[in-house]
Amino acid sequence: MTNQMNTFLREDTGKQIRQFIQDKNWKTLKMQLNALQPFEIVEVIQDLEEEEQVILFRLFSREQAKKIFEELTPEEQKSVIEGLAANSHLVANLLNDLDPDDRTAFFEELPGEVAQPLLQMLSPEEREITIRLLGYPEDSIGRLMTPEYVAIRSYFTVAQALEHIRKYGHDSETLNVIYVVDQHWKLIDDIRIKEIILASPEQRIADLIDDRFVALNAYDDQEVAVKVFRDHDRVALPVIGTDGILLGIVTVDDVLDVAEEESTEDFQKFGGTEGLDLSYTKTPLMEMVRKRAGWLIILFLGEMLTASAMGHFEEQLAQAVVLALFVPLIISSGGNSGSQAASLIIRSLALGELKLKNWWYVMRKEIYSGLLLGGMLGIVGFTRILIWQKTGLHDYGEFWIWVGASVAVSLLFIVMWGTLSGSMIPFILKKLGLDPATASAPFVATLVDVTGLIIYFSVAMFFLTGKVL
8 A cells, every 4th residue: 555655656756746847837847856856856857748857857856866866877977868868067067076986986877989979077176086086997896885984093083083184084985884994004993983973082993993804805796795784783894915015895775776786686487587688678689589589499409309209208198098088287396396396496596505515415304304395286287187187077098096106106206306407407517607597497398397307207107007008
């Protein structure tokens, strides 16, 4: 109900803003925008046409424009900059006002020929910062960090530290944590601002530090930052070079964006498609087809093996047509169990709950799980055949009990094989240096389909040879 109300209010506000734009009622429109929170304006902007978005940015104050621009998606940001191209002064103000990490994220999404003219619009100081951050490897923590932080020396008194914070803290990304460095800017420790505020003014900073801190390396992958933030529950972490020099900080809002991107990419891979570079609505048709075609072709070729497996048992099928009735049941159960196991293991690997060394533990657990789950489905399958046979809903023939046994035992082994395959494939891919999410549900399902048929017909031949076969 709350979501529906929020949607209604956003649509209503959007209609009002559109009307003000059509009427060129700039004064009322500006008052309306000033009454909204930045996140509310972002929600409204995302429903407007590009021309209308540009008009709003011309009405924003510099601080308001900065906050709202940082909340837009990369595609929306590019549209706004393109729309404001005729007003180079406004574009320059907007780019210079952005936080360095957000500006770096924006520039790395642009082609070189587009980024170069925009870089020239930056002030010499901001251009130097941006080029330095863009110099770090793609997807490295260095691309996420901002040089806007407050650092103090260990010989400061608390009073001196507070005075230093008041003087230099206005442009800092966050003041929750203050960093202690030596004369060479090597990181010594970090202190929560609460500890400084509550300490005696005459107390020295050296008395407050314990030389224990958590820091990120600028050249590490951004996924490392996600894990460290999750493990230590911090709002900001320092970033150092290989020599221990403090280079900048990373804040939790940027790490949350990385985590969302990684999760989105994993979900897309798990669904059997390559990760999309842009959002679904912004991805061109042919790019979407290219991203999806590869996996579909591979899975189609894999499913052709299913037809080959059935062809191998064509003689048995001709003698016992009743076996064909349960083929969809058998292969879907194996595929479903495999997909379940794969999703659980991939998520656990992503969260760091499981390591490569845990493969044997997982294998044993999934064998037992598969046997129990397969046994449960086998009982259900046999009971279904029993009820249909006894109530006359279907006649499975003189040897119906052996048909039921074939189905039940097949389900036991196929579900166990499905859970085992689904749980081990992510480990194999990770061992090979590939993304475990590539062990997508369709891939596991296709594998279990082919092998499941072989198991099913082999079990059926064991039970029905000399009877139906």
